[in-house]
Amino acid sequence: MAQTADERSREEPIVDVVVVGAGFAGLTAARDLVRLGYDVVVLEGRDRVGGRSSTTTIAGTPVDLGGTFVGPTQEAVVELARELGCKTVPTHNRGKNLIKWRGRVRRYRSTIPRLSMLELFDVSRIQWRFDRISRRISVAEPWKAPHALSLDDQTLDRWLRSLHASASTRDLMAIMSRVTWGCEPDQVSMLHAVRYVKAAGGIGRMLDVEGGAQQDRFPGGTQQIALRLADELGERVRLNAIVRRIERHADTITVGADGGDVTAKAVIVAIPPAHRGAIDFSPVLPPEYEKLAQHWPQGNLSKAYAAYETPFWRANGCSGEALSDEGPVFITFDVSPEDPEQSGSSRPQGPGILLGFTDPRTFDSLPPAERRERALSGFADLFGDEALQPIDYIDHCWGTEDFAPGGPTAAVPPGSWTTYGPWLRKPVDQIFWAGTETADQWTGFLDGAVRSGRRAAAEVHTELSD
Ligand SMILES: Cc1cc2nc3c(=O)[nH]c(=O)nc-3n(C[C@H](O)[C@H](O)[C@H](O)COP(=O)(O)OP(=O)(O)OC[C@H]3O[C@@H](n4cnc5c(N)ncnc54)[C@H](O)[C@@H]3O)c2cc1C
Numbered sequence: 001m002a003q004t005a006d007e008r009s010r011e012e013p014i015v016d017v018v019v020v021g022a023g024f025a026g027l028t029a030a031r032d033l034v035r036l037g038y039d040v041v042v043l044e045g046r047d048r049v050g051g052r053s054s055t056t057t058i059a060g061t062p063v064d065l066g067g068t069f070v071g072p073t074q075e076a077v078v079e080l081a082r083e084l085g086c087k088t089v090p091t092h093n094r095g096k097n098l099i100k101w102r103g104r105v106r107r108y109r110s111t112i113p114r115l116s117m118l119e120l121f122d123v124s125r126i127q128w129r130f131d132r133i134s135r136r137i138s139v140a141e142p143w144k145a146p147h148a149l150s151l152d153d154q155t156l157d158r159w160l161r162s163l164h165a166s167a168s169t170r171d172l173m174a175i176m177s178r179v180t181w182g183c184e185p186d187q188v189s190m191l192h193a194v195r196y197v198k199a200a201g202g203i204g205r206m207l208d209v210e211g212g213a214q215q216d217r218f219p220g221g222t223q224q225i226a227l228r229l230a231d232e233l234g235e236r237v238r239l240n241a242i243v244r245r246i247e248r249h250a251d252t253i254t255v256g257a258d259g260g261d262v263t264a265k266a267v268i269v270a271i272p273p274a275h276r277g278a279i280d281f282s283p284v285l286p287p288e289y290e291k292l293a294q295h296w297p298q299g300n301l302s303k304a305y306a307a308y309e310t311p312f313w314r315a316n317g318c319s320g321e322a323l324s325d326e327g328p329v330f331i332t333f334d335v336s337p338e339d340p341e342q343s344g345s346s347r348p349q350g351p352g353i354l355l356g357f358t359d360p361r362t363f364d365s366l367p368p369a370e371r372r373e374r375a376l377s378g379f380a381d382l383f384g385d386e387a388l389q390p391i392d393y394i395d396h397c398w399g400t401e402d403f404a405p406g407g408p409t410a411a412v413p414p415g416s417w418t419t420y421g422p423w424l425r426k427p428v429d430q431i432f433w434a435g436t437e438t439a440d441q442w443t444g445f446l447d448g449a450v451r452s453g454r455r456a457a458a459e460v461h462t463e464l465s466d
Pocket residue numbers: 020021022023024025026043044045046049050051052053065066067068069070241242243244270271272275278279301302303398403404406407408409434435436437444445446447449
C-alpha cells in the first residue's frame with residue numbers, strides 16, 4: 001500500500017533545512033545555516049552549481065557566460081570572494097571608449113558617450129528626473145511610495161515619452177534596459193526601474209566601470225566562488241535534483257526532487273520568482289504567490305566572446321569599451337587576462353579578449369555559425385577588420401537554456417510591484433524565499449544574491465530557534 005507523506009517522513013531522516021537552488025543565494029544561505037549548526041541539503045536542478053554564474057574558457061582563459069563584474073559597495077559578494085580566496089582584478093579601462101551611433105563610430109571618455117551638447121543636456125535632464133523620483137521610493141516597500149500606482153502603471157518607455165525625451169536619450173536608456181533587465185523599455189515597469197537603480201546606488205554607480213558595478217572582475221571567473229562554497233558544503237549539495245513538489249505537513253515539509261524526496265523543518269526557495277511557478281506546492285500557495293510567479297518574468301540576455309592573439313584595439317588607443325545603437329552587439333568590454341605590466345609579469349600581452357553583450361531578439365534564433373559571424377562583424381564595426389580573425393569564439397544565450405532559462409534578472413512589467421510586491425519574500429508557513437530578485441541592495445546582481453541568502457538564513461534561524 002502506498003505510504004502517506006507523513007508516514008514517509010517519519011521513516012526518512014528529517015533534515016533541518018532544504019535549500020532549493022545552488023546559485024549564489026542558495027549556497028550562501030546553506031553555508032550560513034551549516035555554520036549555525038543546522039543539517040542542510042541543497043537541491044540543484046542543473047548538473048552544476050552557480051546558476052546564472054557560469055565560467056568557461058576561451059583561448060585557455062576563464063570567462064563568464066553570466067555574472068562577471070563586481071564593484072564598490074558590493075561588500076557582501078566581495079567579502080565572500082575574499083574569504084574563499086577568489087581574487088579580483090580591475091576591469092581594463094584605459095584608452096578611449098567607442099560609440100557607434102547613427103551609423104558613425106566616435107571616440108569618447110567616461111560612461112556617457114560623446115553626443116551633441118543638446119543630446120547630452122537631454123540625457124542629464126532625464127537622469128535628474130529619474131533620480132528625483134527614486135528619492136521618494138522605499139526600496140523595501142516600493143508599493144507604498146507616493147505615486148506608486150501611477151509609476152507602476154507605466155513602462156519606462158512611456159515615462160520617457162511623457163517627458164519628451166529625445167530619440168538619443170531613449171536609445172541610450174534602451175541599451176541600459178537591455179543590459180540591466182534583459183528587456184526593452186516598453187516591457188519594464190517604471191516603478192521597478194527606479195527601485196532597481198536605487199538599490200544599486202544610482203545610475204552612475206550601476207553603469208560605471210571605475211567606481212561602479214563594472215569596476216572589477218574575477219580572473220578565475222565568478223563560478224569559482226560557487227564551486228568553493230559547494231566544496232565546503234560537500235555531500236550536502238545534490239546536483240540534477242530538479243525540485244518538482246513542495247508539500248507542507250503539520251510540522252514538516254517534503255521536497256520532491258529528481259533523485260529522491262527530502263523532508264525538512266524549513267525550506268528556502270532560492271530561485272528566481274518566475275521559476276517558482278514550475279514547482280507544485282501542496283497545499284497550494286495563497287493566490288498572490290502563484291500570480292507573482294506568473295507576473296515576475298525573467299529577462300533575456302546573451303553574450304559573445306572573441307579571443308585574439310593580442311588586445312589589438314589597445315594599440316589603437318581604445319579601451320575595448322563600446323556602445324552601439326545597432327545590434328546585435330550593443331555593449332563591449334575588454335576582459336583580456338591581467339595586463340602583464342600591471343601584474344609585473346614578463347609574459348607577452350595576450351590573448352586579447354572582447355566581451356560583447358548581444359541582443360537576444362536578433363541573435364538567439366540564429367544558427368551558431370551565423371551568430372559567430374554577426375558578433376564578429378559587430379566587433380569589427382567598432383574595432384576594425386582585425387576583429388574578424390579571432391583565435392577562438394564562444395557565445396551563450398540565457399533565454400534558450402532548457403532548464404531555468406533567462407537572465408540577467410527579472411524584467412518586471414507594469415502592475416506587478418503594486419499588486420504582488422508584498423508577497424515577494426514573505427514566508428509561507430516554513431517556506432522562505434531567497435534569490436537576487438528578493439534583495440533590497442544590489443537586487444539583480446551577484447551581491448544581491450548573497451545578501452538575500454544571508455537574510456533568508458537569518459529568518460530560518462529565528463524560526464527554528466524559537
Ligand atoms: C548574462 C548575464 C550577465 C550578468 N552580469 C552580471 C555582472 O556582471 N555582475 C553581477 O553582479 N551580476 C550579473 N548577472 C546577474 C547574476 O548572475 C545574478 O544576479 C546571480 O547569479 C543570481 O543568483 P541567484 O542565486 O539569486 O539565482 P540563480 O543564479 O539563478 O540560482 C538559482 C539556481 O536554482 C536552480 N533552480 C531553479 N529552479 C529549480 C528547481 N525547481 N529545482 C532545483 N533547482 C532549481 C537553478 O538551476 C540555479 O542554479 C548577470 C547575469 C547574466 C545572465
